Amino acid sequence: xxxxxxxxxxxxxxxxxxxxxxxxxxxxxxxxxxxxxxxxxxxxxxxxxxxxxxxxxxxxxxxxxxxxxxxxxxxxxxxxxxxxxxxxxxxxxxxxxxxxxxxxxxxxxxxxxxxxxxxxxxxxxxxxxxxxxxxxxxxxxxxxxxxxxxxxxxxxxxxxxxxxxxxxxxxxxxxxxxxxxxxxxxxxxxxxxxxxxxxxxxxxxxxxxxxxxxxxxxxxxxxxxxxxxxxxxxxxxxxxxxxxxxxxxxxxxxxxxxxxxxxxxxxxxxxxxxxxxxxxxxxxxxxxxxxxxxxxxxxxxxxxxxxxxxxxxxxxxxxxxxxxxxxxxxxxxxxxxxxxxxxxxxxxxxxxxxxxxxxxxxxxxxxxxxxxxxxxxxxxxxxxxxxxxxxxxxxxxxxxxxxxxxxxxxxxxxxxxxxxxxxxxxxxxxxxxxxxxxxxxxxxxxx
Amino acid sequence: xxxxxxxxxxxxxxxxxxxxxxxxxxxxxxxxxxxxxxxxxxxxxxxxxxxxxxxxxxxxxxxxxxxxxxxxxxxxxxxxxxxxxxxxxxxxxxxxxxxxxxxxxxxxxxxxxxxxxxxxxxxxxxxxxxxxxxxxxxxxxxxxxxxxxxxxxxxxxxxxxxxxxxxxxxxxxxxxxxxxxxxxxxxxxxxxxxxxxxxxxxxxxxxxxxxxxxxxxxxxxxxxxxxxxxxxxxxxxxxxxxxxxxxxxxxxxxxxxxxxxxxxxxxxxxxxxxxxxxxxxxxxxxxxxxxxxxxxxxxxxxxxxxxxxxxxxxxxxxxxxxxxxxxxxxxxxxxxxxxxxxxxxxxxxxxxxxxxxxxxxxxxxxxxxxxxxxxxxxxxxxxxxxxxxxxxxxxxxxxxxxxxxxxxxxxxxxxxxxxxxxxxxxxxxxxxxxxxxxxxxxxxxxx
Numbered sequence: 069x070x071x072x073x074x075x076x077x078x079x080x081x082x083x084x085x086x087x088x089x090x091x092x093x094x095x096x097x098x099x100x101x102x103x104x105x106x107x108x109x110x111x112x113x114x115x116x117x118x119x120x121x122x123x124x125x126x127x128x129x130x131x132x133x134x135x136x137x138x139x140x141x142x143x144x145x146x147x148x149x150x151x152x153x154x155x156x157x158x159x160x161x162x163x164x165x166x167x168x169x170x171x172x173x174x175x176x177x178x179x180x181x182x183x184x185x186x187x188x189x190x191x192x193x194x195x196x197x198x199x200x201x202x203x204x205x206x207x208x209x210x211x212x213x214x215x216x217x218x219x220x221x222x223x224x225x226x227x228x229x230x231x232x233x234x235x236x237x238x239x240x241x242x243x244x245x246x247x248x249x250x251x252x253x254x255x256x257x258x259x260x261x262x263x264x265x266x267x268x269x270x271x272x273x274x275x276x277x278x279x280x281x282x283x284x285x286x287x288x289x290x291x292x293x294x295x296x297x298x299x300x301x302x303x304x305x306x307x308x309x310x311x312x313x314x315x316x317x318x319x320x321x322x323x324x325x326x327x328x329x330x331x332x333x334x335x336x337x338x339x340x341x342x343x344x345x346x347x348x349x350x351x352x353x354x355x356x357x358x359x360x361x362x363x364x365x366x367x368x369x370x371x372x373x374x375x376x377x378x379x380x381x382x383x384x385x386x387x388x389x390x391x392x393x394x395x396x397x398x399x400x401x402x403x404x405x406x407x408x409x410x411x412x413x414x415x416x417x418x419x420x421x422x423x424x425x426x427x428x429x430x431x432x433x434x435x436x437x438x439x440x441x442x443x444x445x446x447x448x449x450x451x452x453x454x455x456x457x458x459x460x461x462x463x464x465x466x467x468x469x470x471x472x473x474x475x476x477x478x479x480x481x482x483x484x485x486x487x488x489x490x491x492x493x494x495x496x497x498x499x500x501x502x503x504x505x506x507x508x509x510x511x512x513x514x515x
Numbered sequence: 516x517x518x519x520x521x522x523x524x525x526x527x528x529x530x531x532x533x534x535x536x537x538x539x540x541x542x543x544x545x546x547x548x549x550x551x552x553x554x555x556x557x558x559x560x561x562x563x564x565x566x567x568x569x570x571x572x573x574x575x576x577x578x579x580x581x582x583x584x585x586x587x588x589x590x591x592x593x594x595x596x597x598x599x600x601x602x603x604x605x606x607x608x609x610x611x612x613x614x615x616x617x618x619x620x621x622x623x624x625x626x627x628x629x630x631x632x633x634x635x636x637x638x639x640x641x642x643x644x645x646x647x648x649x650x651x652x653x654x655x656x657x658x659x660x661x662x663x664x665x666x667x668x669x670x671x672x673x674x675x676x677x678x679x680x681x682x683x684x685x686x687x688x689x690x691x692x693x694x695x696x697x698x699x700x701x702x703x704x705x706x707x708x709x710x711x712x713x714x715x716x717x718x719x720x721x722x723x724x725x726x727x728x729x730x731x732x733x734x735x736x737x738x739x740x741x742x743x744x745x746x747x748x749x750x751x752x753x754x755x756x757x758x759x760x761x762x763x764x765x766x767x768x769x770x771x772x773x774x775x776x777x778x779x780x781x782x783x784x785x786x787x788x789x790x791x792x793x794x795x796x797x798x799x800x801x802x803x804x805x806x807x808x809x810x811x812x813x814x815x816x817x818x819x820x821x822x823x824x825x826x827x828x829x830x831x832x833x834x835x836x837x838x839x840x841x842x843x844x845x846x847x848x849x850x851x852x853x854x855x856x857x858x859x860x861x862x863x864x865x866x867x868x869x870x871x872x873x874x875x876x877x878x879x880x881x882x883x884x885x886x887x888x889x890x891x892x893x894x895x896x897x898x899x900x901x902x903x904x905x906x907x908x909x910x911x912x913x914x915x916x917x918x919x920x921x922x923x924x925x926x927x928x929x930x931x932x933x934x935x936x937x938x939x940x941x942x943x944x945x946x947x948x949x950x951x952x953x954x955x956x957x958x959x960x961x962x
Contacts, residue, residue, distance in 0.1 A: 076949070105887070109950050114891040118578045125572035125582045131565045132592030135572045135582035145579030152891045159885075371949035378943070393940065405948040413948065440552070444561040444599045474924040480947045480956070481928030487945055488935045493840065496825070498934055500927045501852040501860065502523070502818035503556050509927070 069384070070095065070184045071197045072176040072330055075102020077361030077373030078199030079160050084381045086167030093193070094169050095176035095186045100160045101153075102201055103323075103362070104370040107222040110156060112245050114149040115225070116407050119252035123409060130447060140253060142229055149225075177331040181354045195356045195384050198337070198344060199373070200330050202323040202362035207237075211296035218296060218317045221246070227316070230255050235301045235314035237293055239266030241406050243320035244278070248408040251284040258286045258312055260293055260303050269404050270469045271418045273433060274455055277471045281410040281451040288312075325363045342366070348396035350380040358384070372402050400466075401487040405476035410452060413475035415483045416467030419457050428460045432515040436472045439511075440503040446473065452505075456492070456512035463491035468509060478506045516831070517542065517631045518644045519623040519777055522549020524808030524820030525646030526607050531828045533614030540640075541616050542623035542633045547607045548600075549648055550770075550809075551817040554669040557603055559692050561596040562672070563854050566699035570856060577894060587700060589676055596672075624778040628801045642803045642831050645784070645791060646820070647777050649770040649809035654684075658743035665743060665764045668693070674763070677702050682748045682761035684740055686713030688853050690767035691725070695855040698731040705733045705759055707740055707750050716851050717916045718865045720880060721902055724918045728857040728898040735759075772810045789813075795843035797827040805831070819849050847913075848934040852923035857899060860922035862930045863914030866904050875907045879962040883919045886958075887950040893920065899952075903939070903959035910938035915956060925953045 071082045074096030082094040099106050118140065125138045164171050174187035178198065184191050204220040212218055219227070221242050230253045236243045239261030251257040259266065265275040266287065279287050291305040301312045325343035327333075338345045338353040343365030350358045358380040361373030379397055382390035403415035419431040436442040436452030446452070452472030458465050468482035485495060495513040500506055518529045521543030529541040546553050565587065572585045611618050621634035625645065631638050651667040659665055666674070668689050677700045683690045686708030698704040706713065712722040713734065726734050738752040748759045772790035785792045785800040790812030797805045805827040808820030826844055829837035850862035866878040883889040883899030893899070899919030905912050915929035932942060942960040947953055 104949070110887045110891065113888055113950055117892045118575075118580055121571055121575040121578055122580045124568055125575060125580060125585070128565075128568040128572060129591075131568055131595050132589065133565055133569045133572060133585070133587045135585040137584070138572070138580070138582040140580045142579070144576075148578050149891075152887070155890060155895055156887050369949070371946050371954075374949065375944075375946050393944075395944070402946045403948045405951070440557045440599070440603050441560055443602060444557065444596075445564045448602055474921060476948055476951050477921040477925050477953050478927070480925070480945065480951070480953045481931050483947070484928050484931045484935070484937075484945050488931070488937070488941075490931075490935070494935075497822075497840075497842070498927065498931050499818050499822050499849045500930070501850045501923055502551070502816070502821065503560055504852070504923050504927070506924050506927045507818075 069093070069195050069197070070176070070186070070191060070193045071199060072178065072184070073102065073199035073201055073361070074100040074171070075199060075201045075361060075373065076104050076370040077377045078102065078197065079164060080374050081197045081199065081360060081377035081381055082169045083163055083167040084378065085384070086164070086169040088381070088385050092169045093186065093191065094164060094171045095174055096171065097173070097175040099157060100164070100171065101157045105156050105160065106153060107225055109370055111149050111153055111225050112249070113407055114152045115145060116245065116249050118145045118148065119249045120409060123252045175329065178335040178337065178357070179331060180335050181356050195358065197377070197380055198330070198352070198357065198359040198363055199361045199377070200326045200363045202325050202368055204319070205322045205324040206319065207321050209293055209296055212319065215296055215317070217299045218319055220319050224318050231315040232256065233314040234258070234316050234318060235260065235312055236318045236320055237301065238320035238322065239263070239287065240320065240322060241267065243318070244406055244408050246318055246320060247285045248282060251282065252409055257284070258288060258314065260288045260291045260301060260312070262290070262292050264290045267406060267412065269418070270412065270414050271420055271455065274412070274453060274469050274471050277451050277453055278408065278410065278412050281471065282408060323362065323368060325365050327363070349383045349390070350376050350397065351383070366397065367399060367402050369402070369404060375402065398487070401483050403479045403483045405479060407476060410472050411475040412471045413479035414467065414469035415479055416465070416486050417457065418467055418469070422457060422466060427466065429457050429466060430460050431455060431457045432512050434508060434511045434515050436505060436508045439505050439507050442472065442505045442508070454508035454512045456509065458492045463493055465490055465492060465495060470508065472505060472508070474505045478509070481506065482509065516540070516642050516644070517623070517633070517638060517640045518646060519625065519631070520549065520646035520648055520808070521547040521618070522646060522648045522808060522820065523551050523817040524824045525549065525644065526611060527821050528644045528646065528807060528824035528828055529616045530610055530614045531825065532831070533611070533616040535832050539616045540633065540638065541611060541618045542621055543618065544620070544622040546604060547611070547618065548604045552603050552607065553600060554672055556817055558596045558600055558672050559696070560854055561599045562592060563692065563696050565592045565595065566696045567856060570699045622776065625782040625784065625804070626778060627782045628803050642805065644824070644827055645777070645799070645804065645806040645810055646808045646824070647773045647810045649772050649815055651766070652769045652771040653766065654768050656740055656743060659766065662743055664746045664761070665766055667766055671765050678762040679703065680761040681705070681763050681765060682707065682759055683765045683767055684748065685767035685769065686710070686734065687767065687769060688714065688851070690765070691853055691855045693765055693767060694732045695729060698729065699856055704731070705735060705761065707735045707738045707748060707759070709737070709739050711737045714853060714859065716865070717859065717861050718867055718902060721859070721900060721916050721918050724898050724900055725855065725857065725859050728918065729855060770809065770815060772812050774810070796830045796837070797823050797844065813844065814846055814849050816849070816851060822849065845934070848930050850926045850930045852926060854923060857919050858922040859918045860926035861914065861916035862926055863912070863933050864904065865914055865916070866902070869904060869913060874913065876904050876913060877907050878902060878904045879959050881955060881958045881962050883952060883955045886952050886954050889919065889952045889955070901955035901959045903956065905939045910940055912937055912939060912942060917955065919952055919955070921952045925956070928953065929956065
């Protein structure tokens with residue numbers, strides 16, 4: 069078995085195949101762990117944790133705790149992040165070793181089914197899993213390419229100081245997390261988003277609530293960036309042309325699947341604008357060639373890559389059992405999380421998506437101030453809400469969305485709710501511990 | 516309808532009956548909200564939040580955040596707690612009003628089925644719900660009663676300063692939460708527990724891990740308190756008699772159902788040592804007399820009371836539908852949470868309970884250091900674990916237990932897992948967001 073790419077999808081597939089007794093080669097041209105571990109989820113969460121500690125230490129007075137001279141040491145914040153990444157990369161390395169996976173630090177090229185070149189040597193193999201991931205998308209904005217004031221998320225993670233003024237192009241997950249992070253550390257942050265709301269995975273009412281919670285950040289919505297001139301972002305909104313000067317400009321307009329450099333075209337792998345075309349079992353058009361993770365263009369999140377890897381492995385090891393066990397990728401029960409301040413998370417279809425698809429639903433939004441723990445920890449006026457979307461006739465839960473603390477840790481229960489196809493009546497019979505913020509979901513079910 | 520007692524079980528039952536169009540009288544002799552809201556879960560969580568903020572501000576240096584002179588103002592910590600309680604009591608009051616429930620601030624006496632005296636007036640009614648709750652249990656220890664150095668949990672919540680030395684008798688939820696709270700604020704805390712481990716709801720390996728996490732607290736296990744002499748707790752352990760002096764002695768040996776003062780005996784309500792005897796639908800031995808919450812002696816937690824209230828209301832409003840919908844109290848899918856530092860939570864049967872009941876299980880414990888978020892936020896050596904217990908043959912999940920941050924907010928998903936009767940194979944198909952601490956549950960399922 070050959071796995072191309074050592075990010076979450078690739079390293080998990082390799083590990084599982086290795087433990088199943090297969091001979092596995094894992095080719096990774098950079099560092100094991102991929103984007104998520106090296107320049108994505110993990111380093112951002114480490115920096116955001118420091119940001120949250122800083123903000124909490126500074127703002128704890130209403131709760132009777134005061135700290136004079138709260139300060140941060142950016143070099144130390146960064147050093148801790150680097151140590152976390154290093155520790156986790158070492159963990160992945162050890163895991164692969166334990167699974168007897170041969171890791172080769174080199175680029176790989178798919179020649180065709182069962183034929184891969186790694187580091188100049190051509191191997192024959194039974195199955196190939198493509199897990200080459202994605203790279204930051206760079207929009208064709210005049211003055212962006214080569215501009216020293218512009219960085220992408222990878223550059224931003226490595227920055228050696230907190231800029232005084234930061235302009236973020238893009239109000240998706242990456243943009244919003246970096247905006248929260250640097251605003252918490254005192255930067256003046258502007259987010260410029262082309263659409264009329266941030267975070268497209270949830271309905272506008274919740275996105276607006278999240279913006280309200282990020283009160284230190286200036287948001288420019290329905291704003292199209294037309295040029296970058298030195299340190300100035302030029303954009304157009306309803307009021308006309310705007311100019312915004314910033315010390316650093318972060319381009320965070322999304323990521324695109326990496327379809328070049330590993331032989332996709334030469335080997336005849338079918339792709340489209342989204343990425344490598346796969347069916348629900350992760351099979352590509354070529355026999356015994358599978359694709360998992362960001363390269364498929366389906367839910368570009370590490371845990372979606374994990375799930376895709378598990379599905380591919382299940383079908384490689386025992387296709388009959390995998391089919392019987394329903395091992396297919398169900399996009400609608402994949403949760404997402406934003407580790408902003410406040411946090412947000414969700415799973416399933418939004419109210420707007422249900423309307424588009426002609427699904428007749430009831431949508432209920434309840435404030436988190438219904439939760440005693442939320443009030444005790446955040447105050448009586450803090451923004452936070454749960455939105456529950458269910459089919460009007462059957463009560464089937466189609467979506468659960470949350471803005472507020474603990475959302476990322478709470479949402480797996482919502483994924484379980486969707487995956488097990490519970491109705492609102494079923495959800496009402498689930499016992500939520502009291503007092504928790506998760507009870508907001510219970511309150512929404514009773515609403 | 517008459518509801519006796521305005522705690523979580525009583526106020527929820529009254530509200531739901533009121534919204535269903537019933538004429539409801541709710542009798543509460545003290546304050547709406549009961550123990551949980553006034554002298555239980557809510558005030559402790561408010562104080563614990565301040566304690567966590569204090570501890571975080573003090574200990575954030577490894578994450579690059581420093582605060583000089585971190586201090587707390589106990590009066591302000593208490594004032595915030597009081598405001599939270601007041602806000603939530605006002606919330607319950609408003610909720611009952613909205614549901615058109617008549618709230619009478621008076622004791623009530625059950626005369627028999629359909630007959631209740633409230634504030635000197637006798638009412639006839641269709642149904643009676645007993646929700647009188649519980650009170651702190653006071654063990655017969657010589658020198659305890661009337662000792663000014665001894666306080667119960669209610670007294671401890673109102674204390675006007677952080678004692679220098681605190682002795683806690685009892686290592687259950689209440690004892691452990693207060694120990695965490697005052698240790699975080701700098702008190703020297705000793706916990707004296709009669710059993711050989713703290714927190715009896717989880718297996719000893721996890722309880723030991725929780726103790727390890729509470730490194731500032733001294734635990735004395737298998738230690739029987741024989742007397743209290745002034746400010747000295749006298750106890751016996753394997754090493755013989757011990758004497759421990761403390762400024763304040765907290766008795767936290769548990770709570771007992773309140774079976775007196777509301778006519779249980781006179782009306783002929785069947786009780787045993789645990790409390791009012793009820794079936795799985797919350798019916799007592801008397802027709803149309805129901806009991807919910809702590810007074811039943813079944814899972815003395817606010818959310819269990821909520822669930823019991825919902826079950827009783829479902830059967831009162833439509834017995835046929837309630838029976839068809841499976842509205843019964845399933846103890847095994849009621850989660851519990853401890854808001855200590857670190858936190859803990861769980862649901863279902865422990866490994867030890869399964870052994871007692873002759874259930875052949877596989878128990879897997881995995882460290883939370885498998886979670887990237889856990890490491891980023893707590894360091895590589897922080898204690899934390901998930902334990903998953905499943906039937907060996909079928910893979911049916913029987914218990915999920917967790918020691919570590921976010922456990923209380925994570926555990927409702929585990930309750931959903933048990934309530935929907937998922938197997939380990941099913942749980943492996945659930946997608947957990949990455950990177951979260953909740954992924955520890957996923958890791959345990961794959962282990």
